[in-house]
Amino acid sequence: DSAMPSVKDSAMPSVTDSSEPTVTESNAPSSAPKQKPKPVATTHTGKWEEVFFVPIVSAAAASVKDGRILLWSSFLKKGWGIGTGLTFTNMYDPLTGEITVRKIANTEHDMFCPGTAVLGDGKVMITGGSSSRKTTVFDPKERNVEPEFIKFPEMMNHRGYHSMAMLSNGDIFTLGGSWPHWTDAKDGEIFEFETGEWRNMTNIKSKPFLTTSEQSDYHMWLFEAPNGFLFHAGPSKNMHWIDTTGDGAVEFSKKRGDKNTITGNAVMYDIGKILTIGGSEEYTNSDATTQCHTIDINGAKSDVKVERTGDLSITRSMCNSVVLPTGDVVVVGGMIKSFIFSDKDPIMFTEIWNEATGTWTKDTVEMDIPRTYHSIAILMKDGRIFAAGGGLCFGCDVNHQDAQIYIPPYLLKPDGTEIPSNDRPKITTGSFSVKPGDKKDVTLDSSDTHTFALIRLSAVTHAVNNDQRRIPLEISEKSGKKFTLKFPQSTSILLPGTYFLFAMNEDGTPSEAIDVSYNPGTH
Numbered sequence: 001d002s003a004m005p006s007v008k009d010s011a012m013p014s015v016t017d018s019s020e021p022t023v024t025e026s027n028a029p030s031s032a033p034k035q036k037p038k039p040v041a042t043t044h045t046g047k048w049e050e051v052f053f054v055p056i057v058s059a060a061a062a063s064v065k066d067g068r069i070l071l072w073s074s075f076l077k078k079g080w081g082i083g084t085g086l087t088f089t090n091m092y093d094p095l096t097g098e099i100t101v102r103k104i105a106n107t108e109h110d111m112f113c114p115g116t117a118v119l120g121d122g123k124v125m126i127t128g129g130s131s132s133r134k135t136t137v138f139d140p141k142e143r144n145v146e147p148e149f150i151k152f153p154e155m156m157n158h159r160g161y162h163s164m165a166m167l168s169n170g171d172i173f174t175l176g177g178s179w180p181h182w183t184d185a186k187d188g189e190i191f192e193f194e195t196g197e198w199r200n201m202t203n204i205k206s207k208p209f210l211t212t213s214e215q216s217d218y219h220m221w222l223f224e225a226p227n228g229f230l231f232h233a234g235p236s237k238n239m240h241w242i243d244t245t246g247d248g249a250v251e252f253s254k255k256r257g258d259k260n261t262i263t264g265n266a267v268m269y270d271i272g273k274i275l276t277i278g279g280s281e282e283y284t285n286s287d288a289t290t291q292c293h294t295i296d297i298n299g300a301k302s303d304v305k306v307e308r309t310g311d312l313s314i315t316r317s318m319c320n321s322v323v324l325p326t327g328d329v330v331v332v333g334g335m336i337k338s339f340i341f342s343d344k345d346p347i348m349f350t351e352i353w354n355e356a357t358g359t360w361t362k363d364t365v366e367m368d369i370p371r372t373y374h375s376i377a378i379l380m381k382d383g384r385i386f387a388a389g390g391g392l393c394f395g396c397d398v399n400h401q402d403a404q405i406y407i408p409p410y411l412l413k414p415d416g417t418e419i420p421s422n423d424r425p426k427i428t429t430g431s432f433s434v435k436p437g438d439k440k441d442v443t444l445d446s447s448d449t450h451t452f453a454l455i456r457l458s459a460v461t462h463a464v465n466n467d468q469r470r471i472p473l474e475i476s477e478k479s480g481k482k483f484t485l486k487f488p489q490s491t492s493i494l495l496p497g498t499y500f501l502f503a504m505n506e507d508g509t510p511s512e513a514i515d516v517s518y519n520p521g522t523h
Contacts (some may be wrong), residue, residue, distance in 0.1 A: 333371025
């Protein structure tokens with residue numbers, strides 16, 4: 001039964017279920033079979049830790065500045081519905097291994113198939129989905145304080161499978177999302193924190209952005225560019241610039257390639273640089289592609305540069321992509337041909353895209369559980385990758401109530417053993433806040449040469465993560481173990497939000513991150 005992972009009991013986190021008072025769930029059935037020993041990599045590739053039980057099918061996730069990860073499903077732990085007004089959530093704490101289960105009812109929001117965006121103050125806005133006009137804001141609080149789910153004003157339009165994007169002024173833009181109200185307009189709207197309300201953007205129609213798929217306005221890839229405009233990178237092959245001021249405006253940019261890739265994804269791996277990955281032209285029962293592109297949006301609107309980068313080693317759809325602090329990108333899971341609620345022909349190995357060479361490296365070690373439709377992957381504060389979920393289809397045999405953590409090669413020795421924590425860089429400076437253009441001193445435990453990068457906290461569902469952005473930082477001065485870092489002047493580069501700050505040594509091994517925040521005070 002693929003719904004039951006092969007796991008060691010000792011690997012399981014403790015699970016506290018506060019969705020029903022005084023109920024504690026067993027962290028795994030006592031009869032769970034033991035996991036087979038992991039092979040040791042003979043080359044410098046990654047490594048998967050043991051699978052562990054998670055009480056829900058994790059169809060969405062968001063990172064928290066202290067390293068915790070919020071997971072959620074729908075009104076059921078392993079099934080979905082429409083408009084029930086309930087959502088099951090899990091909060092995973094990597095420091096303790098604990099998972100806390102809650103059933104959220106106070107916002108009257110079934111947060112299945114939503115839009116997501118991390119706000120300037122580190123909270124997470126979750127909109128639409130099964131409860132298709134609702135807006136909820138998740139406040140993670142401090143580690144020992146119960147998180148809060150806050151009811152916000154409803155959107156103007158019904159939406160599900162839509163996308164959202166943080167803007168440089170702290171407001172939130174959303175577009176598309178025909179499910180489950182197919183007849184409603186899915187044109188652009190914006191949440192303005194100054195008024196505390198949603199507002200339709202009458203000049204931003206959904207039509208220019210559509211693909212040929214029946215699900216033509218799903219999962220748009222939206223990123224604010226250094227020039228202050230919002231860039232639409234896909235999944236339609238026709239790309240656009242969006243002006244989010246006033247009633248808005250849309251301007252065609254250029255074609256990314258010759259295919260719409262509705263089940264692919266995109267990640268901003270450097271300032272104004274986007275990598276698009278795989279996908280298929282139809283949402284289900286559709287052949288995927290190996291094609292990947294880089295898009296450079298640092299210049300004028302008329303000077304967008306699109307290039308084919310290295311192809312994946314295998315066609316891949318419904319995968320998740322995670323940018324590392326080094327600028328490399330890890331692709332997790334997916335399938336050779338797109339199918340919903342299926343593990344047919346899953347891809348069990350990761351591939352890693354090298355920013356410098358534009359080529360992909362296939363990992364030699366496979367994960368234990370398929371991660372396909374309704375799965376997630378997200379960067380952890382210690383530089384590992386958390387992967388979970390897949391399924392969420394009631395009594396089907398592809399419901400994966402489990403998670404597995406990937407250790408990228410930069411945390412491993414050539415023989416596959418982990419680099420001891422004492423041999424990794426360590427940032428001894430505490431968390432801090434910044435303003436655009438600031439210079440800040442950061443102290444390490446070594447005076448050796450290092451590089452630094454910010455990774456913005458993010459939220460992901462259905463392989464869409466428009467929050468991800470990596471910002472390499474300039475070192476303006478160095479004195480012994482003290483490094484003076486220069487932060488970008490432009491708020492279109494340093495978007496409002498909380499970031500993980502990593503230091504990398506000359507081998508590319510990262511420190512555990514500290515959190516750095518830029519919040520202009522609009523939230």
